[in-house]
Amino acid sequence: MRESINQKKKLVVELAAELSKAERVALVSLNRLPARQLKSLREDEGLDLRISSKNIVKRALEKADKGLEKLIDYFKGSCALLFPKKDVFKLSIELSKKREPAFAKRGMTVKKDVVLDEGPTQFMPGELMTELTEMGVKVSPKGGKITIMEPSIIVKRGEQVSKQVADLLFKLGVKPVTTGLELVAAYDNGSIFTSKELDIDVEEFMNNLLNAHAGALNLAYNTNMVNKLTIKLLLRRAFSQASNLAREAGFLTKSNVNEVLAMANARAGALVKQIKWEVKG
Template sequence: MALYTHHLPAWKRTEVEEIKRHFEEYPVVGLVDMYGIPATQLQQIRENLRGVAYIKMARKTLTRRALDEIGGEAAGMSAHISGQSALIFTSENPFKLYKLLEQTKTKMAAKPGETAPEDIVVAKGPTSFKPGPIVGELQQAGIPAMIEGGKVKIKDTKTVVKRGQVINAKMADVLAKLSIKPMDVGLILKAAYQNGTVFAPETLAIDETVFLGQITLAAQQAFNLSVNAAYPTAQTTGAILAKAVREARSLGIEAGVYEKDIIDAIIGKAYRSSLALKELVE
């Protein structure tokens, strides 16, 4: 825990205490980056999350102060503070919170100096541009362009900015003209806290379809193992007994054990064998 030796003004102390109080009131707390969100979009996000989550904006120094005073694993969230940070308080579990915040994101054009969140790719094919200065602009940005059929055409698909690289002014201008919007704008979850555990966003980014498929496969494999190992459970006892009956019946038929339940099958087998032998003899 960090040690603070200076006295906080009353309004700052009130802010810190409010954050600490919300940590006690809500089981899950998220740290989000709000950088680049237009005011109108932020207002809409707040409205959409009303009754589900509460967004608390405060100065970074006061947020760090509150986290340090709370201590424990919560203090570790300070390391994730970046950009225009805010705290979000909710009763939803961290996975649901991550999903909710992903739904707040929209794509926007890149601004000069921003970092590419992923590889930015310009696909080959025709554009809506007529021949003109745009051809030179594209080529200067490293995008292979040509004139074809009275339109500007991108000759080859090309990755123009790698993930993590800074987008310069010339590239940002060209991408905007091509209507390529690579920037995710919304509440970006940097960390989530619940019951003394801090979750990184990559831990919470679960593909529900894939996860459900894995659970279904695991359940089926466990069921099959239980049946094949003759390990009875409430779910597999019926299948184990049915398998045992089938195997006992097959053994009885093959061994010619004359029991009333299988005598017809034994006679049928003998009849088929006699027909097969008759065909060989004839």
């Protein structure tokens, strides 16, 4: 018994020493993580994953001090520690890429709408067709198979999956959720970041960034703000406006001489036709 206690104390001291030296520490949830996937993640050389009892981890965080004890507030269920070499936002993106599609289980809260896509299923009309209809899914028997007539949302983002829906999705082979290490909170050089702050949709972020850039560029262009991004656009517009003004005024330059002469020739031709018509009249 005493030997076991001494061993635990040693583990706390060793883990606390590592935590004290670390610039970044991430707290990850192991909840609902399949054993096969956990084994694969533990063998991943790119992830420095430490799994220990909750009490040992908590005591090590308290002993390490320097603000790491704040991570204890985010403990929920089964958790582990990661010692990332890169910043925690890049870690969040990396972990999201390692997540794997999985069947939804009863009680799970989905992070996005669960949609049944339009198209045929492998099932013949029967009880399943009735079940789908009761859920508001438009179906029709075509070619001896149940066919979903249009995309249908059966669980909305933020809602929990019921047993009936979980069973249905399993039958249809639909895997609407993903499993993997879930970043709960992270310490990065004195700052604590929560899962909401770290959960970045890269595609959405890039689209927002591009839209913001386009809006700023448009505003700068329309207000004649000169910078390295607008200078060429503004000069091109100024040149176009000056060229139009010179052409309309009949002012000859090297760049518009042919165009102005062609315009003058066209006007002269029109005037000649008008004079001939008036003489005949």
